[in-house]
Amino acid sequence: MLRPALVAIGAFFTLMLLYSFGAGAVSYISEPPAATVEHEFHLPPKEVAFSFNGPLGHYDRQQLQRGFQVYKEVCSACHSLKFVSFRDLQQIGYNEAEVKAIAKQWAIKTPDVDPATGEMSTRDPVPADKFPKPFANNVAAAAANNNAIPPDLSLMTKARHHGSAYVYSLLTGYQPQPAELLKKFPDAATPPGLNYNPYFPNLNLAMAQPLVAEGQVTYTDGTKPTVDQMAQDIAAFLTWTAEPKLENRRSAGLAALVFLAIATGLAYAAYQNIWRDKKH
Amino acid sequence: MSFPWAEHYTPKAPVMKWLDERLPLPRLVYGAVGAGYPVPRNLNYFWNFGVLAGVALMIQIVSGIVLGMHYAANELVAFGTTEHIMRDVNAGWAIRYAHANGASFFFIVVYLHIFRGLYYGSYKAPREMVWLLGLVIFLLMMATAFMGYVLPWGQMSYWGAKVITGLFGAIPVVGEPIQTWLLGGFAPGNAALNRFFSLHYLLPFVIAGVIILHIWALHIPGSNNPTGVDVKGPQDTVPFHPYYTAKDGFGLGVFLILFSILLFFAPNFLGHPDNYIEANPLSTPAHIVPEWYFWPFYAILRAFTFDFFFVPAKLLGVVAMFASILLLFFLPWLDNSPVRSGSYRPLFKKFFWFGLIPCVLILGYCGGAPAEEPYVMLSQLASAYYFAHFLIILPAIAYFEKPLPLPNSITEAVLAKHGAKNDTDSRGLTPGAVPAE
Numbered sequence: 001m002l003r004p005a006l007v008a009i010g011a012f013f014t015l016m017l018l019y020s021f022g023a024g025a026v027s028y029i030s031e032p033p034a035a036t037v038e039h040e041f042h043l044p045p046k047e048v049a050f051s052f053n054g055p056l057g058h059y060d061r062q063q064l065q066r067g068f069q070v071y072k073e074v075c076s077a078c079h080s081l082k083f084v085s086f087r088d089l090q091q092i093g094y095n096e097a098e099v100k101a102i103a104k105q106w107a108i109k110t111p112d113v114d115p116a117t118g119e120m121s122t123r124d125p126v127p128a129d130k131f132p133k134p135f136a137n138n139v140a141a142a143a144a145n146n147n148a149i150p151p152d153l154s155l156m157t158k159a160r161h162h163g164s165a166y167v168y169s170l171l172t173g174y175q176p177q178p179a180e181l182l183k184k185f186p187d188a189a190t191p192p193g194l195n196y197n198p199y200f201p202n203l204n205l206a207m208a209q210p211l212v213a214e215g216q217v218t219y220t221d222g223t224k225p226t227v228d229q230m231a232q233d234i235a236a237f238l239t240w241t242a243e244p245k246l247e248n249r250r251s252a253g254l255a256a257l258v259f260l261a262i263a264t265g266l267a268y269a270a271y272q273n274i275w276r277d278k279k280h
Numbered sequence: 281m282s283f284p285w286a287e288h289y290t291p292k293a294p295v296m297k298w299l300d301e302r303l304p305l306p307r308l309v310y311g312a313v314g315a316g317y318p319v320p321r322n323l324n325y326f327w328n329f330g331v332l333a334g335v336a337l338m339i340q341i342v343s344g345i346v347l348g349m350h351y352a353a354n355e356l357v358a359f360g361t362t363e364h365i366m367r368d369v370n371a372g373w374a375i376r377y378a379h380a381n382g383a384s385f386f387f388i389v390v391y392l393h394i395f396r397g398l399y400y401g402s403y404k405a406p407r408e409m410v411w412l413l414g415l416v417i418f419l420l421m422m423a424t425a426f427m428g429y430v431l432p433w434g435q436m437s438y439w440g441a442k443v444i445t446g447l448f449g450a451i452p453v454v455g456e457p458i459q460t461w462l463l464g465g466f467a468p469g470n471a472a473l474n475r476f477f478s479l480h481y482l483l484p485f486v487i488a489g490v491i492i493l494h495i496w497a498l499h500i501p502g503s504n505n506p507t508g509v510d511v512k513g514p515q516d517t518v519p520f521h522p523y524y525t526a527k528d529g530f531g532l533g534v535f536l537i538l539f540s541i542l543l544f545f546a547p548n549f550l551g552h553p554d555n556y557i558e559a560n561p562l563s564t565p566a567h568i569v570p571e572w573y574f575w576p577f578y579a580i581l582r583a584f585t586f587d588f589f590f591v592p593a594k595l596l597g598v599v600a601m602f603a604s605i606l607l608l609f610f611l612p613w614l615d616n617s618p619v620r621s622g623s624y625r626p627l628f629k630k631f632f633w634f635g636l637i638p639c640v641l642i643l644g645y646c647g648g649a650p651a652e653e654p655y656v657m658l659s660q661l662a663s664a665y666y667f668a669h670f671l672i673i674l675p676a677i678a679y680f681e682k683p684l685p686l687p688n689s690i691t692e693a694v695l696a697k698h699g700a701k702n703d704t705d706s707r708g709l710t711p712g713a714v715p716a717e
Contacts, residue, residue: 002610002613003613003614003675006607006614006671007672007675009603009667009671010607010668010670010671010672011671011672013664013667013671014665014667014668014671016596017583017584017660017663017664017667020583020585020660023585023586024653024657028654033652055545083360083363083367154363158556159553159556160553161553163553201566244367249373249374249377249544249547252374252544253541253543253544253545256540257540260537261537263533264533264536264537267529267532267533271527275523275527278321278518279694279698280321280323280518280694
């Protein structure tokens with residue numbers, strides 16, 4: 001009794017699915033899905049040789065400091081870094097006094113309550129503070145940015161596929177819309193207030209090109225601040241903000257693997273030894 | 281427990297004797313996973329995955345309890361406490377990555393364990409109860425994993441919860457009230473997050489309880505083996521300890537190596553980048569996909585694109601998705617070929633390797649892909665075969681198939697494999713005996 005019922009259910013599902021397949025195939029052939037502009041003009045991130053690429057790569061502290069410089073002088077005007085504290089900068093090679101000075105001189109102040117009056121006020125950040133947000137809230141952020149909210153950058157490189165290369169490609173990918181695109185998709189012209197960038201998923205984003213000219217940021221280590229260099233450096237810095245424990249993770253992993261390789265070798269020897277007289 | 285020749289526990293140390301007389305816990309362990317459990321001597325590496333699944337559950341429970349000490353299930357701070365664990369808690373990154381990847385490894389070993397059961401007929405009499413309890417564990421695992429994925433409160437957490445609970449909304453009349461009841465609101469929010477955390481903490485212990493029943497039921501008939509032939513006598517078995525503890529020790533080593541490679545060198549490989557964006561009810565991700573271990577079922581869900589008279593396609597998809605798992609509960613009665621092991625079933629083997637396995641892989645691939653052509657058409661073909669395989673082909677094979685001749689016993693099969701005539705070992709020990717330490 002049970003079996004015929006189950007076979008009938010199976011036949012129902014199978015026929016339903018085959019019918020759906022047939023109908024889908026017919027409509028796929030008779031009216032193939034139209035190509036979309038994103039499909040044709042979106043580009044995968046460029047290849048970049050970061051020092052931390054590969055399973056054993058390390059951060060380049062100099063580069064992270066240059067990247068921080070770019071964040072400080074350019075991106076921090078619009079983007080928060082809410083999961084990172086000033087004191088975390090010690091991990092990229094600044095000493096305690098330098099961190100204190102960076103926090104004190106930070107252009108955006110930390111919101112606080114005035115200890116004398118109890119009114120809302122602001123104060124200089126201290127190393128234990130997270131980086132202060134450039135806008136008081138999302139409404140203010142959207143109002144200042146053509147209705148788009150600049151996302152927090154702390155986790156940006158983990159929140160996109162191939163994040164480090166993506167950030168680099170996005171920053172260096174601004175360009176005029178190709179004529180070919182407009183010819184094929186006349187309705188797809190970049191709307192006013194947006195900017196064409198083939199590395200952005202839907203090709204037009206609200207952020208205007210933030211890195212525009214060589215020397216926009218002053219590097220203290222003598223590196224030439226070309227746009228390409230600045231883009232690589234900020235991408236590296238944002239990789240560190242997203243995964244500050246990357247180096248600990250990799251060295252712990254190496255130790256774990258060495259230990260496990262030895263332990264597994266011994267376990268294999270024990271296994272062979274115990275079974276040596278037992279055919280199996 | 282199961283065979284008359286099973287070793288009996290004799291405590292050696294006085295303290296163990298004292299304990300054994302008052303609480304025979306050592307005796308229980310000895311009989312369950314010690315020398316007191318006789319196991320077929322010919323098990324291959326596919327029999328490692330039961331123990332490994334147990335280890336994976338322990339990894340999840342231990343890492344999960346530590347995470348629970350630092351996490352707060354509140355929609356305002358959940359995402360932030362997860363980042364706090366990653367940045368400020370000592371070795372927090374290791375614990376969280378171990379937990380996230382541990383879930384994936386749990387599913388990998390359980391899928392291999394299920395695969396083993398399907399191929400070698402471990403679901404057949406007299407082990408039906410073992411199989412059914414195993415499926416209960418699988419369902420509990422899926423519920424636990426689903427709720428766990430919601431806890432970091434990223435974009436995929438939020439939208440995954442919304443889509444999956446939305447499936448209940450497809451049920452006519454009572455669907456939407458059920459969805460609201462499950463979530464404690466109209467959309468995922470604090471109520472949902474809190475109850476998911478509570479249940480996510482509870483269910484692993486329920487799983488541990490069902491595992492005890494699963495092993496208990498297993499010990500009545502004893503383990504199946506690659507020939508599927510019953511154990512005939514002491515020469516066919518070896519004591520679980522030290523033989524299979526040693527083999528499982530090696531298997532565990534390999535498991536931990538692979539686990540470490542993922543955990544330490546590619547911890548986000550199996551995750552989705554969108555879950556590093558905090559949940560935002562106002563912004564729908566371009567592609568909402570569940571974790572990889574749900575992909576085959578997600579593909580079946582999306583394969584239904586046509587209404588059947590008054591039954592909407594969405595409801596059909598939901599029913600089919602649940603049916604694709606529930607039908608496995610009927611498997612012992614769908615396949616009534618008397619031969620267990622696929623190795624001796626020529627027809628079964630063909631459909632298994634060239635039908636079922638490719639279909640499940642295709643479903644897995646399509647479930648992770650966007651709901652576009654050609655993925656939908658592929659899922660439709662693969663799902664059609666999936667249902668046909670279990671509900672039509674498997675019952676039919678049993679009638680038409682002419683199985684290969686079975687060996688008379690496990691020992692005979694082992695000796696034939698080695699081209700040996702008799703079974704005495706180099707020390708002249710009697711078959712089935714434990715070598716003296």
